Amino acid sequence: xxxxxxxxxxxxxxxxxxxxxxxxxxxxxxxxxxxxxxxxxxxxxxxxxxxxxxxxxxxxxxxxxxxxxxxxxxxxxxxxxxxxxxxxxxxxxxxxxxxxxxxxxxxxxxxxxxxxxxxxxxxxxxxxxxxxxxxxxxxxxxxxxxxxxxxxxxxxxxxxxxxx
Numbered sequence: 001x002x003x004x005x006x007x008x009x010x011x012x013x014x015x016x017x018x019x020x021x022x023x024x025x026x027x028x029x030x031x032x033x034x035x036x037x038x039x040x041x042x043x044x045x046x047x048x049x050x051x052x053x054x055x056x057x058x059x060x061x062x063x064x065x066x067x068x069x070x071x072x073x074x075x076x077x078x079x080x081x082x083x084x085x086x087x088x089x090x091x092x093x094x095x096x097x098x099x100x101x102x103x104x105x106x107x108x109x110x111x112x113x114x115x116x117x118x119x120x121x122x123x124x125x126x127x128x129x130x131x132x133x134x135x136x137x138x139x140x141x142x143x144x145x146x147x148x149x150x151x152x153x154x155x156x157x158x159x160x161x162x163x164x
Contacts, residue, residue, distance in 0.1 A: 009067050011074055015129055022079035023086075030083065032090055054155075062152040069149075072104050077128035084160060095162040101153065105146065110136035 011019060027034045054062070066085055073082045081096040099118045103125055107116050116125045116134040124133035140146055 009070055011071070012129075015074055018077070018128055019074050019079065019082070022077060023082055026079040026083055030080070030093065032083065032092070034086075061148050062155065065145075065149045065152045066156070069104060069153075072107060073100060075127055075134065076100065076103065076125055084156060089159060093160055095157060095160075096153075105149070107134070107136050108138075108140045108149075109146070110138065112136060112138045 024034055070082060070085050073079075073085075078097055078100040080094060081100050083090060083093050084096055103116060103118045106114075106118075110116070112135055114136040116136050117123055118125060126132060127134055
């Protein structure tokens with residue numbers, strides 16, 4: 001028997017409650033059954049990238065990006081897109097919202113003084129609990145994390161049969 005490693009993303013209790021309610025509503029909208037307790041976790045035996053075999057370091061990098069995307073989507077309240085990150089992988093899901101993915105990239109790349117919006121100079125994106133505008137993080141100084149993220153995202157969508 002292979003021992004499974006589980007890493008749980010811990011959210012603020014009020015935010016986790018909002019996520020639970022929002023994800024159950026999103027699942028219902030897409031005719032997907034979920035149990036009442038929604039939590040995000042990773043397993044070494046489970047892959048978000050379908051049957052494609054990846055090196056351990058690649059899996060680790062992809063999971064890092066998935067965890068951070070999960071947190072971001074929770075903060076902006078995009079529960080439909082969060083469905084794709086549940087484990088085990090669900091079937092018949094819509095693709096993630098392009099607007100949310102572009103906002104995430106801006107969130108990671110733009111300076112901390114920048115108010116986050118989906119487009120340059122667009123309407124500010126607000127935190128789902130506080131309803132205050134969010135600010136960018138400026139975490140990605142180089143393009144390498146962006147390339148890793150887009151690669152992870154591509155594999156995730158391919159595993160859900162969203163390919164071009």
